[in-house]
Amino acid sequence: MSTPSPPLGPLEDRGDAVLVVGAGPAGLAAARALRARGLTYDHVDRHGVGGIWDIDAPGSPMYEAAHFISSRTLSGFEGFPMPADYPDYPHHRQVLAYLRAFADAYDLSDRVETGVEVRDVDRSGDRWRVTLADGRRREYAGIVCCSGAQWFPVLPDLPGEFAGELRHSNTYRSADEVRGRRVLVVGGGNSGCDIAVDAARTADRVLLSMRRGYWFIPKHVFGRPSDVFAAGGPHLPVRLQQKVFGWVLNLLNGRPERWGLQKPDHRLFETHPVLNSNLFLALQHGDVEPRPAIRSVDGHRVVFTDGQEAEVDTIIAATGYRHAVPYAQRFLGSDQHPDLYLTSFSRQYEGLFGIGFTETNSGAFKHFDALAQMIASHLDDRRNRPEQYRGFRQFIADDTPDLTGGLSFDSSARHQGYVDADALTRYRAAVGRRFGWRLQTGTRRDLAGVRS
Secondary structure: OOOOOOOOOOEEEOOOOEEEEOOOHHHHHHHHHHHHOOOOEEEEEOOOOOHHHOOOOOOOOOOOOOEOOOOHHHOOEOOEOOOOOOOOOOEHHHHHHHHHHHHHHOOOHHHEEEOOOEEEEEEEOOEEEEEEOOOOEEEEOEEEEOOOOOOEEOOOOOOEEEOOEEEEHHHOOOHHHHOOOEEEEEOOOHHHHHHHHHHOOOOOEEEEEOOOEOOEEOOEEOOEEHHHHHHHOOOOOHHHHHHHHHHHHHHHHOOHHHHOOOOEOOOOOOOOOEEOOOHHHHHHHOOOEEEOOEEEEEEOEEEEOOOOEEEOOEEEEOOOEEOOOOOOHHHHOOOOOOOOEOOOEOOOOOOEEEOOOOOEOOOOHHHHHHHHHHHHHHHHHHHHOHHHHHHHHHHHHHOOOOOOOOOOOOOOHHHOOOEOHHHHHHHHHHHHHHOOOOOOOOOOOOOOOOOO
């Protein structure tokens, strides 16, 4: 039986204020950008500051072995780098500590109303009416949806009846949960590869099933974090990059087929990168056994497309998420890739924005930060430069930038709204110059240091 909704309260008009929904990295970036320009905003989050990086937040997909997959060097917010004593790839608790220190440094923490969930958003003229889960109602000039893209897991349809435990990777926390069990991890992304390696420490057996071949990028290339190495390398034409770096990866890792994985059926960079240095060691040691896609399931028996069979107790599906925004889905379109200009601006609905739904081939925090600056600049124009504000609205109505960077991204659902990081950065900068926008981070308080 569903819990009845609380009675609706009176409508509170918040004037020209903007509502920021979510206090993860995207929401914090938005709050800093708005505050730096003196714009009025409210900030709410169902749990607390940190978003998915808080492993204790209900529904967080974090697991104890999780680390950043972009380096600390290139992953911090503008003006607030990650601590120099952090490792190249920080642990999730260190990332959470960094986010909370960022919020404290810019006086954002006390502005967050925690334990507040948005139930529904509706349009009334040029205003946005928000209904909270507790029945309170408010009216705003704008909404910035920063509620995150990894809260709504997608489970696969297994071809048959499985008698064991089927769970999504977002429920996995540690290897203790699979001690002594026969485990099948399904999915070739970063989480799937991480969890397979982690589970192998305690499980009786771990199989890793992938439908296709992927390119695997080690976390360090010639002793440097991979993204730092790539950023400092020569800027080659896309096709030449794919050939040269593909050769380098095969030189460093050996060809994936050597370790029982499928040969990649696409060029390098055309799918989301799998950044992992431990999977190949686990494969080489036999701790993780590679398998192709599942053909059928019957009881505990799993048959793979190459004819191999295995008895399995637990299937962990690392099969992705829907980018759903339940409270505002009808205004955003697809729950896989919301229809937003430069991944952040609604063309159709004035005052509707999103940050955190960007699928790209680089670290996310800097993109969140830059998009937050654009949104805040646009809202500042509404107050101080109305002609510029209207000009941008007219501009994005018809502007359809090519953000592929010359890459032919995979046709899978995940990659339908995928963008190349460099292409997004360049185009974003060009739009900023066109409308005279400037970076404003506000005043930062000095803290004793970030502690995990």
